[in-house]
Amino acid sequence: VSERFPSFKSDVFQTARGAMYLRGPGVCLISQPQVDLEAVGDEFLSGFADDLGFESYNDDIHGYDVDPSSALCKFAGQLCYLSFGENRTKSTPAGLSKYFDNIKHSGHGSVLEHANFSFLIYGVSRSFTHELVRHRSGMGYSQVSQRYVNGDALRFVERLEFQGDPFLHGRFEANCDSWSFEYEQLAEYLTEIQSRGAKELTADSKRDLRKKVNQVARENLPNAAEAPIVVTGNARAWRHILEMRASEHAEVQIRRTAMMLHSCLLEVAPKLFEDYEVKSLADGTQVLSTKYRKV
Numbered sequence: 281v282s283e284r285f286p287s288f289k290s291d292v293f294q295t296a297r298g299a300m301y302l303r304g305p306g307v308c309l310i311s312q313p314q315v316d317l318e319a320v321g322d323e324f325l326s327g328f329a330d331d332l333g334f335e336s337y338n339d340d341i342h343g344y345d346v347d348p349s350s351a352l353c354k355f356a357g358q359l360c361y362l363s364f365g366e367n368r369t370k371s372t373p374a375g376l377s378k379y380f381d382n383i384k385h386s387g388h389g390s391v392l393e394h395a396n397f398s399f400l401i402y403g404v405s406r407s408f409t410h411e412l413v414r415h416r417s418g419m420g421y422s423q424v425s426q427r428y429v430n431g432d433a434l435r436f437v438e439r440l441e442f443q444g445d446p447f448l449h450g451r452f453e454a455n456c457d458s459w460s461f462e463y464e465q466l467a468e469y470l471t472e473i474q475s476r477g478a479k480e481l482t483a484d485s486k487r488d489l490r491k492k493v494n495q496v497a498r499e500n501l502p503n504a505a506e507a508p509i510v511v512t513g514n515a516r517a518w519r520h521i522l523e524m525r526a527s528e529h530a531e532v533q534i535r536r537t538a539m540m541l542h543s544c545l546l547e548v549a550p551k552l553f554e555d556y557e558v559k560s561l562a563d564g565t566q567v568l569s570t571k572y573r574k575v
C-alpha cells in the first residue's frame with residue numbers, strides 16, 4: 281500500500297449462506313519510529329570541545345538517507361562510547377551495515393530495543409494468537425475481546441491444508457455456516473433467559489447482559505474463529521519472534537505471518553533485518569535463517 285507502511289491484504293470470502301471467512305493472514309504495519317536528531321546536533325554535540333570533532337556527526341544526521349529506526353538505534357548505540365568524532369562508523373550504506381553487523385555479532389541487542397513497530401494482524405485464528413502472545417519480552421498486545429464483541433462481526437479462518445482439497449473446503453464452508461448458526465441460536469436463547477422477568481434494562485444492565493451472553497456463546501466457537509490482534513514490539517523482540525516462528529518447526533499459519541512481518545520490517549528498517557536469508561522448503565513454504573540469532 282505504501283513504501284513507508286507496507287501491508288499484505290487478505291481477501292474476505294463468503295459461504296452461500298453468508299458466513300464470512302479469510303484464507304490467510306493480513307498484515308499491516310501501522311506504526312514505526314519517527315526520528316528528529318536536529319536538537320542532538322544543535323544542542324548536545326555542539327557543547328563539547330571542538331577538537332573532539334563531534335559536530336561532524338551532523339553529516340550522519342543530515343547527510344545520508346537513513347531510515348528512522350536505524351538512525352535512532354545507531355545514535356543510541358554510539359552514545360554509549362560517545363562515538364561522534366571523525367573516526368566513528370559513518371551512516372553511509374556500507375557504514376550502517378558494518379555498524380549493525382557488529383551489534384548483531386557482539387550480541388549488544390539492547391540498542392535495537394529503541395525501535396518499535398506496531399502491526400495489525402488479521403485473518404488469523406485464535407490458535408494463532410494463543411501461540412503469538414507467548415512472546416512476552418518487549419511485546420504488547422490488544423486483541424478482540426471474548427466478552428464485548430457479538431456475533432455480527434464473526435469471521436473464520438480457513439487453514440491452508442483445506443484450501444486445495446474440495447472435500448475439506450466443503451466441510452469448512454459447511455462448518456462456518458453451522459458455527460454461525462449455533463452462535464446466533466445460543467446468543468438468542470441466552471439473551472431471552474437472562475432478560476426474562478426484567479421489566480426494563482438500563483444501559484449498564486444491557487452491557488452486562490451483552491457480556492454474559494457473548495462470553496458464553498463465544499466459548500462454543502472453534503479455534504478457527506478469527507482473532508484480529510494489534511501487536512507492538514521492539515526490533516530485538518521482533519527478531520526473536522522471526523527466528524522462532526519463521527522456522528520449519530513452527531506451525532504453518534504463524535510461519536506465513538512471520539515471513540510477511542519480515543518483508544514489512546525489511547522494507548522500512550533494512551539494516552536491522554537484512555541478515556535474514558529466505559529459504560524455501562520442499563513443501564513450497566519459506567523460512568528464515570541468520571548467523572546472528574538472539575542478539
Ligand SMILES: Cc1cc2nc3c(=O)[nH]c(=O)nc-3n(C[C@H](O)[C@H](O)[C@H](O)COP(=O)(O)OP(=O)(O)OC[C@H]3O[C@@H](n4cnc5c(N)ncnc54)[C@H](O)[C@@H]3O)c2cc1C
Pocket residue numbers: 414415416417520521524525529530531
Ligand atoms: C516450534 C515451537 C513449538 C512450541 N511448542 C510449545 C508447546 O508445545 N507448549 C508450550 O507451552 N509452548 C510451546 N511453544 C512456545 C515456547 O515454549 C515459548 O513460550 C514461546 O516461543 C515464547 O518464546 P520465549 O520463551 O523465548 O519468550 P519471549 O517472551 O519471546 O522472550 C524472549 C527471550 O527473553 C527471555 N525471557 C523472557 N521471559 C523470561 C523470563 N520470564 N525469565 C527469563 N528469561 C526470559 C528469554 O531469553 C526469551 O527467549 C512452542 C514454540 C515454538 C516456536
